[in-house]
Amino acid sequence: MILATCEICTHKLGYCDPARMDNPMRGSDFTSPDQAHGFPAPFPGVLTWLDLRCPMCRRRPFLREDAVRGDDGRYHTLGRPVAPRPKDQGHAERMQARIEAEWGADARWGETRAEPPAVDQGFRFWCEECQFGTNTPVAWSGHCRSKKHRRATERAAA
Ligand SMILES: [Zn+2]
Numbered sequence: 001m002i003l004a005t006c007e008i009c010t011h012k013l014g015y016c017d018p019a020r021m022d023n024p025m026r027g028s029d030f031t032s033p034d035q036a037h038g039f040p041a042p043f044p045g046v047l048t049w050l051d052l053r054c055p056m057c058r059r060r061p062f063l064r065e066d067a068v069r070g071d072d073g074r075y076h077t078l079g080r081p082v083a084p085r086p087k088d089q090g091h092a093e094r095m096q097a098r099i100e101a102e103w104g105a106d107a108r109w110g111e112t113r114a115e116p117p118a119v120d121q122g123f124r125f126w127c128e129e130c131q132f133g134t135n136t137p138v139a140w141s142g143h144c145r146s147k148k149h150r151r152a153t154e155r156a157a158a
């Protein structure tokens with residue numbers, strides 16, 4: 001514990017334990033220098049660094065938000081790390097742009113992989129009913145005798 005002092009007027013504010021304090025510090029981190037005699041705590045507990053005021057000079061008693069000055073004149077850094085800065089505004093937009101770029105590439109890749117049109121004039125033999133094509137006579141005669149083809153032609157004739 002150290003005896004925190006106002007950096008403006010050197011008033012002895014109260015005791016605190018900087019090693020166990022978060023940033024931002026809170027009024028409830030401090031106890032009266034003479035609590036045993038019933039003196040109230042120096043700050044309302046809910047206040048944080050920005051709103052703390054010295055009971056003597058009415059000014060913010062700590063100039064640094066990450067440290068408290070003790071009555072030894074030294075700064076005692078708060079034990080917890082500095083709260084992270086507000087998120088970079090542009091970050092979310094850059095991430096969104098990246099996602100869209102990647103999805104866009106995926107979509108284009110998908111297009112190039114899409115099945116070619118079913119009607120392909122490149123085959124020597126082409127069955128319109130089954131949308132089947134081949135270049136070999138053996139496969140073609142096999143197709144024409146197949147159940148699949150007969151069902152398709154029956155459907156087409158019906
Ligand atoms: Zn003061």
Ligand SMILES: [Zn+2]
Nearest residue numbers: 127129130149
């Ligand atoms: Zn067929």
